[in-house]
Amino acid sequence: MTPPRALTIAGSDSGGGAGLQADLRTFFACGLHGMTAVTAVTVQNSVGVSGYHVVPPEVVAAQVRAVVTDIGAQAVKTGMLATAGTIAAVAGALDEVDAGPLVVDPVAASMHGDPLLHEEALASYRSALFPRATLVTPNLDEVRLLTGVAVTSRAGQREAARVLHDLGPRWVLVKGGHLRDDPECLDLLYDGTDFHEFTGPRFATEHTHGGGDTLAAAITSALALGRSVPEAVAFGKGFITESVRAAYPLGRGTGPVSPLWRLTSPLP
Ligand SMILES: Nc1ncnc2c1ncn2[C@@H]1O[C@H](COP(=O)(O)OP(=O)(O)O)[C@@H](O)[C@H]1O
Numbered sequence: 001m002t003p004p005r006a007l008t009i010a011g012s013d014s015g016g017g018a019g020l021q022a023d024l025r026t027f028f029a030c031g032l033h034g035m036t037a038v039t040a041v042t043v044q045n046s047v048g049v050s051g052y053h054v055v056p057p058e059v060v061a062a063q064v065r066a067v068v069t070d071i072g073a074q075a076v077k078t079g080m081l082a083t084a085g086t087i088a089a090v091a092g093a094l095d096e097v098d099a100g101p102l103v104v105d106p107v108a109a110s111m112h113g114d115p116l117l118h119e120e121a122l123a124s125y126r127s128a129l130f131p132r133a134t135l136v137t138p139n140l141d142e143v144r145l146l147t148g149v150a151v152t153s154r155a156g157q158r159e160a161a162r163v164l165h166d167l168g169p170r171w172v173l174v175k176g177g178h179l180r181d182d183p184e185c186l187d188l189l190y191d192g193t194d195f196h197e198f199t200g201p202r203f204a205t206e207h208t209h210g211g212g213d214t215l216a217a218a219i220t221s222a223l224a225l226g227r228s229v230p231e232a233v234a235f236g237k238g239f240i241t242e243s244v245r246a247a248y249p250l251g252r253g254t255g256p257v258s259p260l261w262r263l264t265s266p267l268p
């Protein structure tokens with residue numbers, strides 16, 4: 001039987017921990033057929049990102065059209081989009097096709113602080129992509145860049161969610177992984193009226209590379225399977241919690257979260 005399909009529009013992480021590699025692993029672990037529109041090729045390992053090459057925006061848009069018009073998609077996720085030109089091309093291509101709910105993870109930098117987005121592209125996120133999004137999933141650094149709101153508490157997450165929702169997305173998920181003094185990890189979902197809190201344990205690990213990608217890809221998977229946004233976020237939160245629990249060290253630096261916890265044991 002043909003499984004449901006999801007598309008990620010994202011950059012490649014040569015180290016395999018984040019970006020489209022994390023998205024594909026997650027789609028696969030959730031039982032979906034995953035597809036990619038590659039936006040950038042990063043030179044990346046467990047220590048950081050030493051450079052990246054941007055794929056021409058028209059090639060990104062062509063990848064989106066090629067897979068959605070032939071194979072079809074029940075949901076789409078965006079990750080590293082890198083430039084204002086790519087954001088405009090992605091918005092234009094998604095307007096031409098029916099690809100289901102759109103989850104926008106507005107990736108701005110790696111967890112090591114290496115920039116993955118041109119500064120002028122922040123305005124394009126606000127004007128071109130957020131109004132089209134079913135859900136946006138910023139971390140607290142991205143919240144500050146996009147809104148100017150510096151979140152230091154759970155109350156601050158609510159304030160930021162209100163400001164982000166005014167930019168046009170149907171739903172906002174303000175992730176709380178960076179509130180390191182909070183003994184739990186609270187992710188806050190907002191639809192302009194009601195707040196929904198999703199809380200999980202905070203594990204004492206530095207190996208959280210690809211965590212934001214994995215959460216957003218798990219939510220995208222559940223949306224592709226027809227779940228509502230609150231149901232999909234509840235699924236995603238459970239999925240990322242187990243993926244952080246299963247994270248492993250890699251190389252000299254930071255290891256990835258592991259969506260593979262959901263699979264059966266490896267080959268004998
Ligand atoms: N140490 C941790 N233990 C458990 N969950 C975590 C931990 N760090 C982050 N998370 C969860 O991983 C997801 C992504 O977290 P966050 O760090 O906020 O965003 P990003 O990975 O995009 O920087 C969120 O669901 C967050 O609550």
Ligand SMILES: Cc1ncc(COP(=O)(O)OP(=O)(O)O)c(N)n1
Pocket residue numbers: 010011012013018019020042044079080107109110111112116139208209210211212213214
């Ligand atoms: C190609 C690419 N896309 C996204 C990221 C961000 O991953 P990471 O640094 O682990 O941050 P979160 O996934 O936790 O938001 C990346 N490094 N490379």
